[in-house]
Amino acid sequence: MSTLTFEDRYPCILETASSVGKKEGEGNLGQYFDNIYQDAYLGEKSWEKAESRLVKNTLQTLLDKTKLKPSDIDVVFGGDLLNQCIGSNYGLLDFNIPFFGLYGACSTFVEGLILASITVNGGHAKKAVAITSSHFCSSERQFRFPLEYGGQRTPTAQWTVTGSGAALVSTGGDIRITHATVGKIVDYGIKDVNNMGAAMAPAAIDTIVRHFKDRNLSSDYFDLVVTGDLGMVGRQIVEEQLFGYGIDVKDRYLDCGEQIFDGKRQDTHAGGSGCGCCASVFSGWLYKLLQNKKYKRILLTATGALMNPTTCFQGENIPGIAHAVAIERTDA
Amino acid sequence: MSTLTFEDRYPCILETASSVGKKEGEGNLGQYFDNIYQDAYLGEKSWEKAESRLVKNTLQTLLDKTKLKPSDIDVVFGGDLLNQCIGSNYGLLDFNIPFFGLYGACSTFVEGLILASITVNGGHAKKAVAITSSHFCSSERQFRFPLEYGGQRTPTAQWTVTGSGAALVSTGGDIRITHATVGKIVDYGIKDVNNMGAAMAPAAIDTIVRHFKDRNLSSDYFDLVVTGDLGMVGRQIVEEQLFGYGIDVKDRYLDCGEQIFDGKRQDTHAGGSGCGCCASVFSGWLYKLLQNKKYKRILLTATGALMNPTTCFQGENIPGIAHAVAIERTDA
Numbered sequence: 001m002s003t004l005t006f007e008d009r010y011p012c013i014l015e016t017a018s019s020v021g022k023k024e025g026e027g028n029l030g031q032y033f034d035n036i037y038q039d040a041y042l043g044e045k046s047w048e049k050a051e052s053r054l055v056k057n058t059l060q061t062l063l064d065k066t067k068l069k070p071s072d073i074d075v076v077f078g079g080d081l082l083n084q085c086i087g088s089n090y091g092l093l094d095f096n097i098p099f100f101g102l103y104g105a106c107s108t109f110v111e112g113l114i115l116a117s118i119t120v121n122g123g124h125a126k127k128a129v130a131i132t133s134s135h136f137c138s139s140e141r142q143f144r145f146p147l148e149y150g151g152q153r154t155p156t157a158q159w160t161v162t163g164s165g166a167a168l169v170s171t172g173g174d175i176r177i178t179h180a181t182v183g184k185i186v187d188y189g190i191k192d193v194n195n196m197g198a199a200m201a202p203a204a205i206d207t208i209v210r211h212f213k214d215r216n217l218s219s220d221y222f223d224l225v226v227t228g229d230l231g232m233v234g235r236q237i238v239e240e241q242l243f244g245y246g247i248d249v250k251d252r253y254l255d256c257g258e259q260i261f262d263g264k265r266q267d268t269h270a271g272g273s274g275c276g277c278c279a280s281v282f283s284g285w286l287y288k289l290l291q292n293k294k295y296k297r298i299l300l301t302a303t304g305a306l307m308n309p310t311t312c313f314q315g316e317n318i319p320g321i322a323h324a325v326a327i328e329r330t331d332a
Numbered sequence: 333m334s335t336l337t338f339e340d341r342y343p344c345i346l347e348t349a350s351s352v353g354k355k356e357g358e359g360n361l362g363q364y365f366d367n368i369y370q371d372a373y374l375g376e377k378s379w380e381k382a383e384s385r386l387v388k389n390t391l392q393t394l395l396d397k398t399k400l401k402p403s404d405i406d407v408v409f410g411g412d413l414l415n416q417c418i419g420s421n422y423g424l425l426d427f428n429i430p431f432f433g434l435y436g437a438c439s440t441f442v443e444g445l446i447l448a449s450i451t452v453n454g455g456h457a458k459k460a461v462a463i464t465s466s467h468f469c470s471s472e473r474q475f476r477f478p479l480e481y482g483g484q485r486t487p488t489a490q491w492t493v494t495g496s497g498a499a500l501v502s503t504g505g506d507i508r509i510t511h512a513t514v515g516k517i518v519d520y521g522i523k524d525v526n527n528m529g530a531a532m533a534p535a536a537i538d539t540i541v542r543h544f545k546d547r548n549l550s551s552d553y554f555d556l557v558v559t560g561d562l563g564m565v566g567r568q569i570v571e572e573q574l575f576g577y578g579i580d581v582k583d584r585y586l587d588c589g590e591q592i593f594d595g596k597r598q599d600t601h602a603g604g605s606g607c608g609c610c611a612s613v614f615s616g617w618l619y620k621l622l623q624n625k626k627y628k629r630i631l632l633t634a635t636g637a638l639m640n641p642t643t644c645f646q647g648e649n650i651p652g653i654a655h656a657v658a659i660e661r662t663d664a
Contacts, residue, residue, distance in 0.1 A: 001406035001430045004456050046646055074333035075514055082640070083415045085435045089517060089638040093651055098333045098514035100443060101638075101653070103417045103435040111432060115447060122454035124336050142642075182407055182430035185421060306421035306433075308414070310474075314378055319425055321433070 003214035004118070004180040011117035012173030013327065017062035018284035019054050020276075021136065021162030027261045032284040033163075034061050040137055040162065048086060051135035054276075055080070055091025058164040059131055066168060070095040073168075074125035077112035079103050080133045080275050081160075082142060083308075087133050097129075105304025106200075106229050107183060108132045109165060109279040110323040113300075114180040116169040117325070126170060133164035134274025143193075143309060156195040158231045158273035161260060165279025167287070175290050179326040181211040185306060187319035193312045197234025197257075197270055200303035203320035204230060205241045208301055211324050212247050219248045222326070223295040226286065228278030228302035229257035231271030256281035278302045296329040335546035336450070336512045343449035344505030345659065349394035350616035351386050352608075353468065353494030359593045364616040365495075366393050372469055372494065380418060383467035386608070387412070387423025390496040391463055398500055402427040405500075406457035409444035411435050412465045412607050413492075414474060415640075419465050429461075437636025438532075438561050439515060440464045441497060441611040442655040445632075446512040448501040449657070458502060465496035466606030475525075475641060488527040490563045490605035493592060497611025499619070507622050511658040513543040517638060519651035525644045529566025529589075529602055532635035535652035536562060537573045540633055543656050544579050551580045554658070555627040558618065560610030560634035561589035563603030588613035610634045628661040 018033045025036035035057055042053040055078070063070065076095070079102035080087035092099055104111040112130030119125045137147060139160040145151040169177070186206050190199040204227050211217075227238060235255040242249060256278045257271035282300060289295045301324040307316070350365045357368035367389060374385040387410070395402065408427070411434035412419035424431055436443040444462030451457045469479060471492040477483040501509070518538050522531040536559050543549075559570060567587040574581060588610045589603035614632060621627045633656040639648070 001457055048642060048646065079435065081416075083642065084413075084437065084638065084640040086638070086640050086643050089651060089653075090643070090648070093517045093519055096516055098516055099653065100447065100514065101435040101437075103411065103433040105416065115432065118451055118454055118456055121456075122450055124450055124453075125333055182432065184428055184430055185425045187425055306416065306418065308416040308418050310380060310415065311418050311422070314380065316422070319421060321421075321431065 001182060003211050006117055006121045006178060009121050009123060009171055011120040011169050011177045012171060013175045014168045014170050014173045015062060015066045016167045016283035016287045017058050017065055018165045018280045019058045019163060020280050023266060024161055024163055024260060027266060029260055029281065029285045032288060033280060047135055047137040048082060051087040051133055051138050052091035054164045055087055055131060055133045058166045059095060062166045062168060070097055073097050073127050073129055075119060076129045076131060077102055077115050078131045079108040081139055104321055105306055106273060106275050107302040107304035107321050107323045108275050110300055110302035110325055113167060113177060113325050114182060114323055117177045117180060120169050120171060128169045129166055130169060131166035132275040132279045134160050134276035136160045136162045139274060153269055154194040156233050156270050158196055158257060158270045159261065159268040160274040161272045161277040161280060163276030163280035165283030167283055174329055174331045176328055176330050177325050178328045179215060181207050181324040183207050183321040183323045185319050185321050187317050190318050195233060196273060196305045197231040198237060199305045199318040200230055200320035201234040201237040203322040204238050204301055204303045207322040207324045208242060209245050211299060222297045222299045223252060224298045225249045225253045226298060226300050227255045229273040230255045230303060231257040231273065233270050290329060298327045300325050300327055333514060335543055338449055338453045338510055341453050341455060341503055343452040343501050343509045344503060345499050345507050346502050346505045347394060347398045347500045348498065348615035348619040349390050349397055350497045350612045351390045351495060352612050355598060356493055356495055356592060359598060361592055361613065361617045364620060365612065379467055379469040380414060383419040383465055383470050384423035386496045387420055387463060387465045390498045391427060394498045394500060402429055405429050405459050405461055407451060408461045408463060409434055409447050410463045411440040413471055436653060437638055438605060438607050439634040439636035439653050439655045440607050442632055442634035442657055445499060445509060445657050446514060446655055449509045449512060452501050452503060460501045461498055462501060463498035464607040464611045466492050466608035468492045468494045471606060485601055486526040488565050488602050490528055490589060490602045491600040492606040493604040493609040493612060495608030495612035497615030499615060506661055506663045508660055508662050509657050510660045511547060513539050513656040515539050515653040515655040517651050517653050519649050522650050527565060528605060528637045529563040530569060531637045531650040532562055532652035533566040533569040535654040536570050536633055536635045539654040539656045540574060541577050543631060554629045554631045555584060556630045557581045557585045558630060558632050559587045561605040562587050562635060563589040563605060565602050622661060630659045632657050632659055
């Protein structure tokens with residue numbers, strides 16, 4: 001499968017919504033998010049329920065901003081990092097909208113955008129939503145250590161973003177999803193669960209190189225090449241390796257995980273991560289840069305690490321996957 | 333979103349492949365599966381790796397039966413029950429095929445068939461594969477008790493199928509996916525983790541009723557109405573409730589979870605379950621009944637329970653979801 005091209009019935013992103021936690025609100029992009037929650041529990045009794053509440057509130061915000069009812073949405077594509085994707089399942093329950101559950105680790109937001117685009121492009125849905133979430137506290141409990149343990153973090157470790165982002169995909173807008181490159185599972189033998197950036201970088205490189213090659217693009221085609229949550233370590237690998245493939249995007253490449261926090265001030269080490277990182281940074285910030293025409297063409301590449309604690313204990317490698325969409329203003 | 337109709341570029345199921353474990357091989361449908369493994373480890377060192385091996389071997393069998401290479405497949409839609417879907421991720425790694433990871437619990441096989449159909453119908457893929465798996469031992473460890481504990485099972489408990497099924501979706505065949513109904517998350521307040529059939533039944537009813545209503549079908553339209561893995565308890569609820577909705581399919585309704593094992597002889601209580609149940613029963617048995625024209629129209633409805641052990645400990649309800657595809661011979 002080469003890079004997909006969407007013609008005729010162009011899928012567009014008509015609106016986005018974003019929600020984040022206190023730390024993200026105090027980060028570099030705090031002014032751009034729709035909802036900032038000071039309480040990590042969002043008024044719920046567990047962190048898992050808090051994450052579901054984050055999903056619920058983000059979709060509700062998207063409906064409010066677009067003056068739509070749940071029944072106006074044909075289908076939702078959603079997922080998160082929690083076991084059996086319970087963040088999305090419980091968060092979306094009350095809306096009663098047809099639902100496709102996805103798991104692509106932190107690549108899920110763009111996976112959802114691609115599948116929403118295919119579905120809208122094919123005329124099977126008029127309005128589709130892609131939504132993902134992550135929560136620092138529920139992720140730490142599930143993937144690493146109980147917060148109460150107070151474990152030390154390595155310099156390459158990333159900080160899971162408490163956040164959620166949602167995008168409404170339909171036809172008839174100016175901000176179009178013109179192309180998509182579907183990720184392959186890529187394994188370069190990384191085993192360090194505290195170095196996700198290095199584990200996911202090869203997948204990002206594979207997908208971005210395929211996107212440029214399939215479309216025969218020059219390095220300066222996009223105003224911005226974005227990766228989801230490689231953080232500082234993975235970002236550097238990708239930048240250097242792309243240059244080796246003849247794609248020189250040093251002056252126009254950024255990573256959502258590196259952008260969301262002020263690493264020095266906020267002690268977030270290699271940067272942000274999680275399904276909610278790319279989703280909230282795109283939905284909160286990057287989409288506005290497309291709206292106000294600061295940028296006209298963005299390649300959004302979300303990256304995921306495909307492991308769980310059991311496989312890490314069993315000594316398995318951590319493969320990665322990356323999905324990419326070209327989002328372009330066509331009124332430029 | 334009403335029930336989807338696939339026109340023009342009809343998605344068809346050109347071939348299927350199935351693999352199961354020893355117990356499934358000794359069950360009612362043993363003669364129909366492509367691969368039966370006597371060793372629960374499939375020669376691997378852990379049950380998780382065994383499940384990945386099951387996925388890998390099933391996809392390889394599908395390629396062998398169709399004389400295709402991995403590079404001939406445009407995209408794979410896959411998922412399983414393990415945390416972060418590692419069964420599929422590690423199982424599909426070596427094939428290097430673009431991949432969409434899904435999580436719909438035991439509804440994932442039909443979720444994959446629907447998304448493969450949308451993608452093929454839209455011309456974005458020529459050949460797509462839907463594949464899912466489950467493994468009794470990896471599931472018990474993750475969701476219930478360590479096998480070594482030797483816990484008692486309740487009468488309503490189901491037995492997770494060790495199995496995997498894969499279907500090749502493309503154009504140009506006689507066995508077509510003509511319509512699809514996308515599931516909604518449905519919660520009827522069931523909290524008993526040992527009664528998944530009751531938890532999933534309301535979702536199955538919602539989806540099947542919508543399918544019949546949207547298409548304005550009479551009760552005898554399908555030769556067979558199939559649910560994925562409700563087992564004996566859930567099957568009975570669905571049969572009775574559908575009758576209440578004016579859909580009388582008593583003489584043509586079966587459940588894959590009830591079919592795969594001989595409950596009395598094999599002590600499987602309410603029947604089989606798991607992502608691999610519906611997938612292996614359809615791919616191994618039902619597809620052959622369509623091929624030899626014993627049946628011409630089947631409604632395949634896979635059902636999933638959306639929970640994890642943490643949410644059960646936290647006292648949450650267990651919502652369900654069900655996706656359905658109409659598979660019809662159009663040369664009839």
